[in-house]
Amino acid sequence: MLEPVYSPAFKKHPLQWIQINLFYDWFSSVMTLLVGYLLVSFLPALIDWIFISADWFGSSREDCSGEGACWVFIGARFDQFIYGFYPPEEYWRVNLATVLLIALMVPLFFENFTKKAWLIAFLLIGYPVIAKILFAGGVFGLEQVDTEQWGGLMLTLIIATVGIIASLPIGILVALGRRSEMPIIRWLCVSFIEVMRGVPLITILFMASVMLPLFMPEGVSFDKLMRAMIGITLFQAAYMAEVIRGGLQAIPKGQYEAADSLGLNYFQKMGFIILPQALKLVIPGIVNTFIALFKDTSLILIIGLFELSGIMKAALNDPDWLGFAIEGYLFAALIYWIFCFGMSRYSMRVEAKLNTGHR
Amino acid sequence: MNQSHIKEEIVIELNNVNKWYGDFHVLKDINLKVKSGERIVICGPSGSGKSTMIRCLNRLEAHQKGDIIIEGTPLTNDIRNIEVIRKDVGMVFQHFNLFPHLSVLDNCCLAPQWVKKVPRKEAEETAMKYLERVKIPDQALKYPGQLSGGQQQRVAIARSLCMNPNIMLFDEPTSALDPEMIKEVLDVMVELAEEGMTMLCVTHEMGFAKKVADRVIFMDGGEIIEENDPHQFFDNPQSERTQLFLSQILHN
Numbered sequence A: 001m002l003e004p005v006y007s008p009a010f011k012k013h014p015l016q017w018i019q020i021n022l023f024y025d026w027f028s029s030v031m032t033l034l035v036g037y038l039l040v041s042f043l044p045a046l047i048d049w050i051f052i053s054a055d056w057f058g059s060s061r062e063d064c065s066g067e068g069a070c071w072v073f074i075g076a077r078f079d080q081f082i083y084g085f086y087p088p089e090e091y092w093r094v095n096l097a098t099v100l101l102i103a104l105m106v107p108l109f110f111e112n113f114t115k116k117a118w119l120i121a122f123l124l125i126g127y128p129v130i131a132k133i134l135f136a137g138g139v140f141g142l143e144q145v146d147t148e149q150w151g152g153l154m155l156t157l158i159i160a161t162v163g164i165i166a167s168l169p170i171g172i173l174v175a176l177g178r179r180s181e182m183p184i185i186r187w188l189c190v191s192f193i194e195v196m197r198g199v200p201l202i203t204i205l206f207m208a209s210v211m212l213p214l215f216m217p218e219g220v221s222f223d224k225l226m227r228a229m230i231g232i233t234l235f236q237a238a239y240m241a242e243v244i245r246g247g248l249q250a251i252p253k254g255q256y257e258a259a260d261s262l263g264l265n266y267f268q269k270m271g272f273i274i275l276p277q278a279l280k281l282v283i284p285g286i287v288n289t290f291i292a293l294f295k296d297t298s299l300i301l302i303i304g305l306f307e308l309s310g311i312m313k314a315a316l317n318d319p320d321w322l323g324f325a326i327e328g329y330l331f332a333a334l335i336y337w338i339f340c341f342g343m344s345r346y347s348m349r350v351e352a353k354l355n356t357g358h359r
Numbered sequence B: 001m002n003q004s005h006i007k008e009e010i011v012i013e014l015n016n017v018n019k020w021y022g023d024f025h026v027l028k029d030i031n032l033k034v035k036s037g038e039r040i041v042i043c044g045p046s047g048s049g050k051s052t053m054i055r056c057l058n059r060l061e062a063h064q065k066g067d068i069i070i071e072g073t074p075l076t077n078d079i080r081n082i083e084v085i086r087k088d089v090g091m092v093f094q095h096f097n098l099f100p101h102l103s104v105l106d107n108c109c110l111a112p113q114w115v116k117k118v119p120r121k122e123a124e125e126t127a128m129k130y131l132e133r134v135k136i137p138d139q140a141l142k143y144p145g146q147l148s149g150g151q152q153q154r155v156a157i158a159r160s161l162c163m164n165p166n167i168m169l170f171d172e173p174t175s176a177l178d179p180e181m182i183k184e185v186l187d188v189m190v191e192l193a194e195e196g197m198t199m200l201c202v203t204h205e206m207g208f209a210k211k212v213a214d215r216v217i218f219m220d221g222g223e224i225i226e227e228n229d230p231h232q233f234f235d236n237p238q239s240e241r242t243q244l245f246l247s248q249i250l251h252n
């Protein structure tokens, strides 16, 4: 009998791994040594600053020694970073909405839960109504909290979630419209994409907040947050449409023909055959757009809304806490990173699950 | 050959059908009548318009002049006519065109469920019946990417049959297959022919043509050059172009 022969990459011995991966030739050896040197010279100092010499507990800047990071600043302002200017005695409403959302989403992760479609429908239609009532109040004896008071991570997540959920279907419709056989629809969709993509998001937000009210009839005011959400959503929907169009173009003509020959109509063909395959192909691009959207929320500062990075900026200008910009931005970056990395990982899981061994 | 399976009713009728791709005249005055139960093999050199002709029969391509009438329904731009005809005409492609994101069973159930509004359970029963007919009921829960070419083509045939079509179109169903898989697909097609299905088959499989075809049609340059029963066609071709074509395929 023949011994199985492993390809070199599968050899398990650690020394061999090191030799193959780190010291394969002179170039990789030099790179390994260089990177090793940089790590050894910077990492200890960084770890020391962030963890070891850092001050973790206290309530004012006097509690910080100045030798390491001053995480006291983050602790002291933590509630504001999360809730913005939301009245503290009403925080429970935000917490309740969050817990409810998580509780509703848990069953989606169980393979044998059979009512997923209903739950998703409720999450998309019922839950937003509940969340809106909890956040804004003004009914059922809940004190009214204006959207101007919303802020911090809460506001970031609200805008990002609405944007992500709305930009996907809009993107799909625009992508289909761009490939439509009706010239008017095609023309409208192309114009939408080109206008949205050709203008910086900041400009769109400015126009949404400054120009839109000019065109509105007297007395009609339209919530600032709503305008920001519409602006961000439409902006990313244009990118989404192009990502999805790429997926649609990658589907072989034979798939359309097979669907046609079986008598499926346009919507059945797109809904059951073409879109599921096209969307699956472009999951990385879709998630990329979601992540971009998530980070774009930080731009709404310019129209006077204080989401996570905006409230951070405001806190850093507080005379009591001047000089902690590194801590502040590191913390904000960590929060953004956690959510974006989570999306990226989740998308990889979805991709693996949808893999049916085709090509 | 025994002609008793052929009924009098004409189910496909092409009258002076013409089609152009831009300036290129692909189909030139095609005339053809097919009776219910008839099995027709279409052959001819590559680029002669065979695929284009049978794709016009379920409006995957639109013809520009002449009439195509399928089971009494004329093919026009009227989407309702097209829908009626597509429900009744199955098609099998050279490259199978299975839906790779759906299991074999779902490939078979989708159209009956949504086009014919058959309940899921009944659609599954029908699907299993046809998967048994093409001898792969055990693969029902697999995805197309996990099957061999021959198995995929048999699933494609089963998928079409699940719509209960009266007419089946085949466009070179075996030419993308490895030689050892051709037979398993042809066997299924022979069985289908013996059950009385009206079939139009673009193929160069002469054995198949001799065994089941009632007529062989030879196309070249967008025209029907010759039409004959298979034995006459292969043993005693009339036109020079047919003779040349046959000598070429016999050499391979």
Ligand SMILES: Nc1ncnc2c1ncn2[C@@H]1O[C@H](COP(=O)(O)OP(=O)(O)O)[C@@H](O)[C@H]1O
Pocket: B021, B024, B026, B044, B045, B046, B047, B048, B049, B050, B051, B052, B053
């Ligand atoms: N979509 C198309 N656009 C332009 N020309 C085409 C198209 N499809 C086929 N043709 C041309 O029409 C001719 C007939 O094609 P086809 O019907 O596929 O031939 P066959 O199936 O007999 O090989 C070929 O010359 C081919 O190049």
Ligand SMILES: [Mg+2]
Pocket: B050, B051, B052, B171, B172
């Ligand atoms: Mg062809």
